[in-house]
Amino acid sequence: MADPFKPTAKDRFTFGLWTVGNTGRDPFGEATRPRWSPAEIVDLLGEVGGVHGVNFHDNDLVPIDASEEESATIKRDFAGALKRNKLQVAMGTTNLFGDPAFKDGAFTSNDAEVRAYAVQKTMRAMDLAAEFGAKIYVFWGGREGAETDAAKDPVEAVRRFRSALDFLCGYSIEQGYDMRFALEAKPNEPRGHMYFPTTGHYLALINSLKHAEMVGVNPEVAHEHMAGLNFVHAVAGALEAEKLFHIDLNDQEFGRYDQDLRFGSVNLKHAFFLVKLLEDHKYDGYKHFDSHAFRTADRDDVIEFARGSMRTYLLLKERAKRWNSDKEIKRLLRKINKASKDIDGLTGDFTPARAETLGAMEFNREKLAARPLPYERLDQRTMEILMGVE
Numbered sequence: 001m002a003d004p005f006k007p008t009a010k011d012r013f014t015f016g017l018w019t020v021g022n023t024g025r026d027p028f029g030e031a032t033r034p035r036w037s038p039a040e041i042v043d044l045l046g047e048v049g050g051v052h053g054v055n056f057h058d059n060d061l062v063p064i065d066a067s068e069e070e071s072a073t074i075k076r077d078f079a080g081a082l083k084r085n086k087l088q089v090a091m092g093t094t095n096l097f098g099d100p101a102f103k104d105g106a107f108t109s110n111d112a113e114v115r116a117y118a119v120q121k122t123m124r125a126m127d128l129a130a131e132f133g134a135k136i137y138v139f140w141g142g143r144e145g146a147e148t149d150a151a152k153d154p155v156e157a158v159r160r161f162r163s164a165l166d167f168l169c170g171y172s173i174e175q176g177y178d179m180r181f182a183l184e185a186k187p188n189e190p191r192g193h194m195y196f197p198t199t200g201h202y203l204a205l206i207n208s209l210k211h212a213e214m215v216g217v218n219p220e221v222a223h224e225h226m227a228g229l230n231f232v233h234a235v236a237g238a239l240e241a242e243k244l245f246h247i248d249l250n251d252q253e254f255g256r257y258d259q260d261l262r263f264g265s266v267n268l269k270h271a272f273f274l275v276k277l278l279e280d281h282k283y284d285g286y287k288h289f290d291s292h293a294f295r296t297a298d299r300d301d302v303i304e305f306a307r308g309s310m311r312t313y314l315l316l317k318e319r320a321k322r323w324n325s326d327k328e329i330k331r332l333l334r335k336i337n338k339a340s341k342d343i344d345g346l347t348g349d350f351t352p353a354r355a356e357t358l359g360a361m362e363f364n365r366e367k368l369a370a371r372p373l374p375y376e377r378l379d380q381r382t383m384e385i386l387m388g389v390e
Contacts (some may be wrong), residue, residue: 004318007310008052014053014090014288017041017060019260020306022292032295033302038074039081046085048306053090054082055134055288058125062217064099079132090136090286091246092129093183094122097142097190107164108144108157108195119164123171130177136246136286137172138218139165140184144193157195162208169211181247182218187227196308198227199234203241216245220290221274222252222260223269232273239281247283249274249313250291260291262305264312266292272386275313287313322386332378338371 007013021041024032036044040059045051058064061078062071096106096118104110106118129137144161146152165181172179183206187197195204199219206215217238224231238244251261251271261309264271278287293305323329346358 004351005311005314007314009050009052011050011310011314012284013050013088013287013310013313014054014055014286015051015306015309016044016055016057016288016290018057019290019292020044020048020302021060024293024297026295029295033298034205037077039077040161042078042081042085042087044303045087045306046081046182048303050310051087053088053286055091055093055138056129057093057095058121058128059095059269061128064095075131082132084120089129089132089134091138091288092125092134092136093138093140094125096121097140102143104147104151105141105143105157107141107161108152109160110152115160115164119167122164126168126172126175126177126179130175130179135177135179136182137179138182138184138246140186140218141184141194141196142190144196145188145194147192147246148390149193152373158205162205165215167213168209169209172214173211179214180245181215183215184218184220184223184248186220186223186258189226197239198224198229203237203243206243216243218246219244219248220248221250221263221270222250222258222290225252225254225270226258228254230272232277233346235274235277239283241278244283245330246286246288247278248290249287249309250289262291262293263289263309263311264316265308268386269382271288271312272316272319272382275316276323279317279320280324301360319386323382326381326385328381329378329385332374332381335376336375 009094017038021036022033023035038056042054045054062074064338066074096102101114101117102109105114107115109115109118126137130241141161144157146154169181172181183196183202185199185202186194188194197203199217202217206212206217209215219231219234219238221231224234235244235247249263250259251263251266252259253261253266289306289309291305291309293302297305348352348354
């Protein structure tokens with residue numbers, strides 16, 4: 001019997017070179033796994049099976065100080081690995097946080113030369129991503145922040161960031177890349193304070209851009225959870241605004257620094273409602289696992305990490321279908337939801353007549369307050385479905 005939870009390329013699951021290629025190094029210890037070449041990482045993903053594509057920062061693929069000859073060799077080997085494993089490049093991004101030149105930011109740096117270098121580096125990284133067919137380009141401003149507000153005017157920092165995005169949108173259009181930009185928020189780390197800490201901040205910024213139609217967001221589970229926020233609600237806001245261009249799936253203990261744990265491995269109920277939201281609203285973009293295996297993992301266990309990430313999503317997708325079709329869930333939802341086309345129509349588009357009608361209505365507050373809302377039973381039934389109780 002075929003495994004119903006075995007992923008295929010149609011599921012549009014992707015991994016970054018920096019995710020499965022993570023060496024296990026942390027601030028307190030050296031690497032526990034060897035550094036694999038980009039081609040070796042693609043071969044590993046081919047061994048995992050069911051992966052749609054791979055993503056990279058510019059310097060994940062080509063080291064920042066590589067010669068033209070070295071670059072050509074790396075790209076040739078990478079292209080060969082993509083072909084033999086039937087994978088594609090889904091998304092590209094720029095490392096604007098690793099090099100010491102960006103110690104005080106990239107697009108928001110106080111140094112005009114650093115800002116110009118950051119834009120130039122991004123242009124070249126976009127060229128590299130386009131060379132491999134990427135149509136999604138993510139911007140994570142890893143150093144776009146400050147440790148002290150004495151250092152920068154935060155209003156000017158926002159203006160600098162906007163100016164860089166407007167320029168790069170124009171570059172993409174002029175080059176005919178047909179890319180969509182996705183902005184990724186994070187509340188803190190590596191800077192003490194980030195200028196765009198949540199998805200909502202970026203959704204507000206987008207409307208002020210010259211090419212707002214080509215810019216959306218790339219929310220990440222861990223980044224919203226770090227701030228103690230509900231990731232499902234952040235994604236819902238992006239979906240409602242039609243700005244969910246890409247998504248990073250992982251897991252995170254609330255209140256901790258960035259952990260990048262395997263998707264669904266910590267907050268299973270949050271992961272369930274996220275999958276349900278994406279599936280109910282028919283999100284058809286890439287689902288990128290921006291996470292990495294435990295520091296203790298060897299190559300075989302890294303493969304299990306990648307397989308587990310995709311399998312958990314598909315298991316939760318099945319549970320979401322089960323939740324939607326469950327007779328008791330349906331009964332509870334009918335009891336909870338009190339829809340009325342006539343009343344809802346009054347508070348839709350404003351007209352003086354509707355305002356007059358609404359203003360003259362009488363509401364029985366005691367009756368409204370007495371209506372039952374069996375959320376305890378709804379939540380418990382959700383837990384039972386998640387735990388396989390039929």
